[in-house]
Amino acid sequence: MKSIDDVRELVAAARGLAGLVDLDALVLRACRQLHGLVGEDVAAVAVCEHPDQLTVASATGMTVPATIPHTRRGEGLGWLAVELDDTPVVRLGPDGPEAMEDTPATRIDQALLDGVRDDPLLRVAARSGVRRVVACPVGFGGATLGCLFVGRRADQPFDARVPELLWEFAASLAPLMVTAVTAARAGEIAVAQERARIAQHLHDTAGQMLFAISLTAQDLRERADAGELDTTGLTGAARQIEHEAAKASAVLRQAMHTLIPPGEALPVTVRRDVAAFSRRSGIPAETIVLGTPVETSDLVDDTIVAVVREGLHNVERHARASTVSVTLTYRPLDVAVLVQDDGCGLTVVPTVIPLPGKARSLGLPGLHQRVRAAGGELSLRSGEDGGAGLLASLPLGSVAA
Structure with missing residues (x-):
């Protein structure tokens, strides 16, 4: 590292990934951390979901279609970075790659340009006005885990610090990705074993x-x-x-x-909705469950889920947030849910009241009616560090609909 500031920013970026064991959430946050770390226009992270293909999992600074094709081994800038174990740079024109640039460690043969011309990520970058892209492999123990990409719209070479930061960030990200992949596979194996046991039990x-x-x-x-x-x-x-x-x-x-134990049905549903929101919007989101989950009525479950969905819908449409958290809290007499973002916040915190004669499905007023019908309370509040929060609490006991 040339600058102590770069070292500090690298440490802060790596620290921001600590504790994430869900691969999707990790990749989303890593992309944002990388974008802020290098200070360039575009950042993207591709994941090696199968041994022979890289899939763009997150991008910041440009819009990547959800249907972007996978890049097969031996094709594209990402696999070239893996093959060279280096940080190759490609210069783009309006129609795609035009030339490649030597790295400090590798002299680039222009014949390699043919192997990256059909890279779908580079085509998207070129359409977004990006003129230069650098790639860096993410590997651990000889296995390819993914690839990092950084792009700039100015037609100027990258500073030497950019590939250095990429390399160091990839080294910090790799063991976290290994942990996330291992946890996911362990969970899949445990689920498969439990399903097999249940199937045998049902048969017998x-x-x-x-x-x-x-x-x-x-x-x-x-x-x-x-x-x-x-x-x-x-x-x-x-x-x-x-x-x-x-x-x-x-x-x-x-x-x-x-x-699905009865007490876990609601947390499972909330986690599923939060994960779907994160995949759809590209906004990193996490679910936090506090207290001991207990079985709740269908009315409480349905109302809590409605609050979560309405809150996430409003974040996606209005908040301009970079992160969201959904906290489900079990207390002795009630269960509460808070949808909190770090976005632009509320200039004035409105009082949420129902609109007489309006259908329950009409936004926050309709949601307020639904929560009150379940015996609960609903409120909007400003976050202590910015953003806004939608909070609902409902009693655990039976209530009149």
């Missing part, structure tokens, strides 16, 4: 009960066809079927509770 229990029901029904049909069925036999067979069906229903209900 509910399956046998259903088989017994089938035999009883078959016996009824055969006795009816033979004219041997009397009232006593019919009543006994019906009771047997009812008994076996109740046992099978109980087993299936237990299996469902095993898949």
